[in-house]
Amino acid sequence: MLFIVATAFKTFKPNKVEFQIPDGWPKPHFDFKKSPLTKEGIYLGRKLFYDAILSVNNTISCASCHLSYTAFTHVDHALSHGVYDSIGTRNSLAILNVAWSNSFMWDGAINHIEVQALAPINHPLEMGEELPNVVQKLQNEREYPRLFNAAFGDSTITGQNLLKALAQFQLTFVSSNAKYDKVVRGEDAFTEQEERGYKLFKAHCNSCHKEPLFTKNQFANNGLPIDSTLNDVGRMGISLNAEDSLKFKIPTLRNIEFSFPYMHDGRFRKLSEVLNHYQKGIVQSPTLAKELRNGIALTSNEKVDLIAFLLTLSDKEFLFNQELAFPR
């Protein structure tokens, strides 16, 4: 009886986790002062991320399209699929280094990491569920009220806390220990081929895929011919501004080795196809990135060197981090 009383009066004391900014990296966009990370919040987010309870028929979880071993994206699928074998309209993006992002999704429809999960949860071709139903399902599960209480001091589950927990977990997806990073820190050295590739990268790719995040977190039209089966106008669909026609989010190149297929509709299966596009496949348009007006001149050898460099962006520590994988 005394034990029950004692636990009833246990104070809510989550364990704060300090977000580590890699050396030399810019400040994150996310306000960690306003929404600090806690061990309990991250753990709850992790359980939710891998739980298909978020979907209408309990078959699709976040991890279904965002698998940790493949840069938190969905490989081998040009367009992601969801409940009832539905096929969506876009390729899933790699979730990594999101603390530095100021918008989410290929068209930037989402303005804050905390509200991103609403899009796939609600989309009929992804998880097809309504948020109030998710909250109710979780409330009826044996362990979730306890986990929510540990993370937020309240065993009554709310949409807000569910979203905040998912965000906390995703904010921990920091990839900063690829071979490239070790070279920059002086802990390793590029091979001659990788060094040539890095020079080519800095000459031709760095303006959009800016180091160290390998994206400048903006939208661009990279000259892809429009796919008439999708007619995806990208950012313009959200901003309603003609200047944004055919512009899509510049994705990170980190772990690009593992995040195939490439582009917003997954049209390229191999990196060589991507480079061929930049070399000779660019379609001119008023909104085309100015850096691509004349394409990118690359010889066959240069393409191989560039790909060798891109492979140095693979961060095996991140990809195989068991703290980010399915919770046991």
Place this chain on the structure above:
Amino acid sequence: MYKGLKSTFFLCVGIFLLISFSSSNSGELKFLVTYNGQPLVLNDTLLDEDSNQFTISAFRFYVGEIKLFYNEFEVGYDSNYHLIDIEKPQSQSLIFNTDKPLKFNKVEFVLGVDSATSNSGAMGGDLDPTKGMYWTWNSGYINFKLEGRHAKCYSRNKEFAYHLGGYASPFATAVAVRVPVKNGEVSFELSDFVNELQFNAEPRVMSPGIRAKSLSKTAATCFK
């Protein structure tokens, strides 16, 4: 002596009238919704100005940054956002916690959620996304939601849905409202909004844009 009594009597009547015609309230602001002056009842059959039948199945909107005034003096302030939902009558009554009775005859508020809040991630309370007033496909709040059926709609089941939202320039839809208050009540006269709608041509407005912005401005003028 008799004359003095008479003037005292009239003085008392005068004071009484003064008190009863000034707004003296106990810190409660009520948002009423009327159609042609009558309280709106969900799913009741109504007639529009061309005598077409229609029903309202849902009506809710956000109000925030509420300032109460007595003449030109600010006497009360609530920075929180409240979801006024006619399906939940308790939501239509906002209590201001004060130690002495609150007297006010004007109110200023914002119809809709501002841009800063719309960029702040997952919010709670009346702003929790489980309230069905948040766009999952395009971050931002639905400031004003009116749903129902109208005889002239060509849509499935003759249903109409006006979800007015959007915070990004130039399609920001949150609007400031300033209206007098009688007996602590503000009324939203729905007929003024319904008369602006084109049920036969446009049964749905469900994304940010020119139309949402224009209808939001119209909605703001319906408060009386």
